[in-house]
Amino acid sequence: MNSKKPQGLFHLLPYLLIGVYFGIVFTKSEVISWFRIQEMFRFQSFHMYGIIGSAVVVALLSVQWIKRTNKRDLDGEVITIPPKEMGSGTRYWMGGTIFGLGWALTGACPGPMFALVGNGITVMTVAILSAVAGTFTYGVLRSKLPH
Amino acid sequence: MIEFISQPWPWYVAGPLIGIVVPALLLLGGKQFGISENLRHMCAMLPTKVEFFQYDWKSGLWNLTLLFGIVIGGWIGTNWLGNSDPIAISEATRIDLLALGITDFSGLVPSELFSWENLSSGPGLIFIVLGGFLVGFGTRYAGGCTSGHAISGLANLQLPSLLAVIGFFAGGLIATFFLLPLIL
Numbered sequence: 001m002n003s004k005k006p007q008g009l010f011h012l013l014p015y016l017l018i019g020v021y022f023g024i025v026f027t028k029s030e031v032i033s034w035f036r037i038q039e040m041f042r043f044q045s046f047h048m049y050g051i052i053g054s055a056v057v058v059a060l061l062s063v064q065w066i067k068r069t070n071k072r073d074l075d076g077e078v079i080t081i082p083p084k085e086m087g088s089g090t091r092y093w094m095g096g097t098i099f100g101l102g103w104a105l106t107g108a109c110p111g112p113m114f115a116l117v118g119n120g121i122t123v124m125t126v127a128i129l130s131a132v133a134g135t136f137t138y139g140v141l142r143s144k145l146p147h
Numbered sequence: 148m149i150e151f152i153s154q155p156w157p158w159y160v161a162g163p164l165i166g167i168v169v170p171a172l173l174l175l176g177g178k179q180f181g182i183s184e185n186l187r188h189m190c191a192m193l194p195t196k197v198e199f200f201q202y203d204w205k206s207g208l209w210n211l212t213l214l215f216g217i218v219i220g221g222w223i224g225t226n227w228l229g230n231s232d233p234i235a236i237s238e239a240t241r242i243d244l245l246a247l248g249i250t251d252f253s254g255l256v257p258s259e260l261f262s263w264e265n266l267s268s269g270p271g272l273i274f275i276v277l278g279g280f281l282v283g284f285g286t287r288y289a290g291g292c293t294s295g296h297a298i299s300g301l302a303n304l305q306l307p308s309l310l311a312v313i314g315f316f317a318g319g320l321i322a323t324f325f326l327l328p329l330i331l
Binding site: 011012014015016017018019020021022023024025026027028029030031032033034035036037038039040041042044045046047048049050051052053054055056057058059060062063065066071073074075077079080081083084085086089091092093094095096097098099100101102103104105106107108109110111113114115116117118119120121122123124126127128129130131132133134135136137138139140142145 | 152155156157158159160161162163164165166167168169170171172173174175176177178179180182183185186187189190193195197198199200208209210212213214215216217218219220221222223224225228229234236237239240243244252254255256257260261262263266273274275276277278279280281282283284285286287288289290292293294296297298299300301302303304305306307308310311312313314315316317318319320321322323326327
């Protein structure tokens with residue numbers, strides 16, 4: 001019983017390290033900068049497009065390799081990635097547009113919001129709390145929204 | 148070496164470094180890269196009767212841990228590996244933003260909009276409080292954010308993700324070209 005808990009926490013260590021790695025990459029590549037997001041939406045630099053584009057290419061090649069070779073994860077489970085349900089598609093373009101409005105205003109998607117707090121822009125904690133409130137509001141209204 | 152790391156990293160270094168995390172998470176524990184799930188987990192921690200949040204948030208402990216790591220990484224990136232140069236945005240962007248009244252280009256974000264002093268001003272409220280709310284609402288409605296749709300979703304050739312990414316850009320363009328001139 002007691003021996004299980006430390007092991008559980010130990011399991012989390014790789015995720016902590018990946019997070020630290022992300023925070024460094026986000027900061028050093030300036031994707032957490034409101035200015036960079038503005039530059040992207042004004043089509044005035046290739047920087048953000050290059051980052052997102054090359055991230056997708058690397059992820060795409062490796063995900064296809066994982067799927068084709070039926071790779072297993074470290075726990076020995078076959079890796080499965082559930083497909084996203086299209087439905088009417090409304091949730092994707094409508095939710096996506098709402099997200100985009102917020103992305104351009106805050107200049108940060110959820111990951112970078114947290115990296116900014118680490119960078120000392122502590123006022124972003126307010127944006128994070130607002131984002132939690134937004135997610136909560138979605139949960140409340142979910143059954144009434146077209147999906 | 149440290150001098151090289153202290154420079155801003157070019158896109159062809161940063162992009163692959165981000166993309167490689169998608170297979171790393173899958174191989175590590177069959178986990179899917181998606182940061183905004185954490186906002187849902189935080190709601191699930193609250194004592195609430197809302198059905199959407201009735202699950203054990205501890206199933207997302209790995210992701211919350213990753214998120215906590217991002218805060219630490221942000222701190223390391225700026226305090227140990229940082230330089231104090233302003234963000235080298237293009238001259239065209241600088242001119243556009245100057246025309247909107249942004250004058251402080253010294254930090255990661257414009258201090259006129261993102262500071263505790265300006266939080267209660269009209270623009271501060273809109274950029275931080277409303278902006279954050281729209282991010283949180285929109286990402287869960289769309290079922291993912293930049294990481295879940297634009298990177299993981301497109302990498303898995305998901306049409307819904309493409310639709311969401313088109314939405315991200317539609318919203319971003321509306322905010323940039325219609326809302327910003329109205330607010331600022």
